[in-house]
Amino acid sequence: MSNDKTAITPTRAQDFPEWYQQVVRAADMAENSETRGCMVIKPWGYGIWELIQQQLDRRFKATGHQNAYFPLLIPLSYLEKEAEHAEGFATECAVVTHHRLEAQKDEVTGKTRMIPTGELAEPYVIRPTSETIIGAAFARWVQSYRDLPLLINQWANVMRWEMRPRLFLRTAEFLWQEGHTAHETMDEAIVETRMIHGLYEEFLRDHLAIPVIPGEKTENERFPGADMTLTVEAMVQDRKAIQAGTSHYLGQNFSKAQDISFTGRDGTIQHAHTTSWGVSTRMIGTLIMAHADDDGLVLPPRVATQQIVITPVTPKEDTRDAVLASCQALASTLRNQSFHGEPLRVHVDTRDINGGVKKWEWIKKGVPVRIEIGPRDIETRKVCLQRRDQAVTAKEFADKEDFIQRAADILQEIHDSLLAKATTFRDENITPCDSIEAFHAHWGQDNPGWLITPWAGSPEQEDELSGQHKISIRCLPLDKQDEPDAPCVLTGVPTRGRAIWGRSY
Numbered sequence: 001m002s003n004d005k006t007a008i009t010p011t012r013a014q015d016f017p018e019w020y021q022q023v024v025r026a027a028d029m030a031e032n033s034e035t036r037g038c039m040v041i042k043p044w045g046y047g048i049w050e051l052i053q054q055q056l057d058r059r060f061k062a063t064g065h066q067n068a069y070f071p072l073l074i075p076l077s078y079l080e081k082e083a084e085h086a087e088g089f090a091t092e093c094a095v096v097t098h099h100r101l102e103a104q105k106d107e108v109t110g111k112t113r114m115i116p117t118g119e120l121a122e123p124y125v126i127r128p129t130s131e132t133i134i135g136a137a138f139a140r141w142v143q144s145y146r147d148l149p150l151l152i153n154q155w156a157n158v159m160r161w162e163m164r165p166r167l168f169l170r171t172a173e174f175l176w177q178e179g180h181t182a183h184e185t186m187d188e189a190i191v192e193t194r195m196i197h198g199l200y201e202e203f204l205r206d207h208l209a210i211p212v213i214p215g216e217k218t219e220n221e222r223f224p225g226a227d228m229t230l231t232v233e234a235m236v237q238d239r240k241a242i243q244a245g246t247s248h249y250l251g252q253n254f255s256k257a258q259d260i261s262f263t264g265r266d267g268t269i270q271h272a273h274t275t276s277w278g279v280s281t282r283m284i285g286t287l288i289m290a291h292a293d294d295d296g297l298v299l300p301p302r303v304a305t306q307q308i309v310i311t312p313v314t315p316k317e318d319t320r321d322a323v324l325a326s327c328q329a330l331a332s333t334l335r336n337q338s339f340h341g342e343p344l345r346v347h348v349d350t351r352d353i354n355g356g357v358k359k360w361e362w363i364k365k366g367v368p369v370r371i372e373i374g375p376r377d378i379e380t381r382k383v384c385l386q387r388r389d390q391a392v393t394a395k396e397f398a399d400k401e402d403f404i405q406r407a408a409d410i411l412q413e414i415h416d417s418l419l420a421k422a423t424t425f426r427d428e429n430i431t432p433c434d435s436i437e438a439f440h441a442h443w444g445q446d447n448p449g450w451l452i453t454p455w456a457g458s459p460e461q462e463d464e465l466s467g468q469h470k471i472s473i474r475c476l477p478l479d480k481q482d483e484p485d486a487p488c489v490l491t492g493v494p495t496r497g498r499a500i501w502g503r504s505y
Helices: 016-026 043-062 076-081 083-092 131-141 186-208 253-258 282-291 317-335 355-365 375-380 400-428 436-442 459-469
Strands: 030-032 039-041 073-075 095-105 112-126 150-159 173-183 212-216 228-235 241-249 261-263 269-271 273-280 308-312 346-348 369-373 382-387 396-399 430-432 450-454 472-477 498-502
Touching (some): 016 282, 076 083, 076 112, 131 273, 186 212, 186 273, 228 282, 228 400, 308 317, 317 346, 355 369, 396 400
Antiparallel strands (some): 073 112, 241 273, 261 269, 472 498
């Protein structure tokens, strides 16, 4: 690949949405399914999700949460109990109305068709989220304050009928985790909501090398039925926002609808305070858009399906066995080392295909470290080292023993460089704005980035500005809500609060 060409076309600058789709394909992560709006997650992509799942799951369990599983089908009457919640998902719901298929022969064509019969007495909604079905279980499980808190997490699939799918970012069916907890008091539930919010922020930073803005959603953007929604907002390379995770304090709204009640310490019947929170395979889409380049995927080491790929270079058949043995020995040694408490994931590519093809395949898949070993390297006890956070043409001939000692440190350096690059990019593309004229002018630019403004407007005024420019308040950043008084960008009313505005996926 020459210096003036890239592995991915179009480039990010030429057509960012199509570039994204091509990165997913080139890295062999996923493909569109025959089922409209759904995707097939291929082993390389699913391996990333498994690592996210494993690492998040350990964090949840370390904070006292347990995993459970609840039904995919939710009786329609359950959603009707919480009208505001159900209305928020109504247009996205898939509904099961029949329980049987019967074969009928078409008299005209002669073909056999499968016809739904056996109409259900009550339709079922394929879960768009599980507050109502889990609330029904909580109502059975909670009798006394001694039964609280309930700290439950579910790893599952959900369905929201998506008409404009995009692999990982928006699909009709996607994978996620959804935490649901019940607490004795409001204070305890809010502590839970904030704790998980902080956990998501740390996970995205420490595992995915994605810096996020932690903040609260406005009333307009809040989760349906919640009293408070906390979010972590990520900026990707076209300067749009992605809501990377949310944590909701639901108050007593769901517990009253589902009768999650208990006998309190004073002997009175009280309703629990509940929370819910979740992240999904959208995290993978965020990762791609945050780090990938015009040569393909770039993976942060902690969630890389393979962290180190070793490629044997065997120009002559009589050196093949020795080179392969050297590669396998190095891989075995490296696998005995750890990175953040996990054994290094090392793969030796022994396929009988052209070396250049191998090289570009692993570049496009985003492997953090690539190692080449040939006959001369065995003699000199060196390895050819290439890092995915550096130019694809960059290489270093490192002493093999030194590389073995530094392998984990190199992976950490790659993580740190990806995080620093993404943080710099984000910070350079958040513009302070204190005048409505500058506000309107900003959104006329291509890929304009985010604005941060003083804000004291009403929900109706927020709606008007959002609709005018196809933007939204991404969050009220938590670390900017006690600023010196400044005039609201729209109303001029003095306010200490700040809002981040942006276009989003």
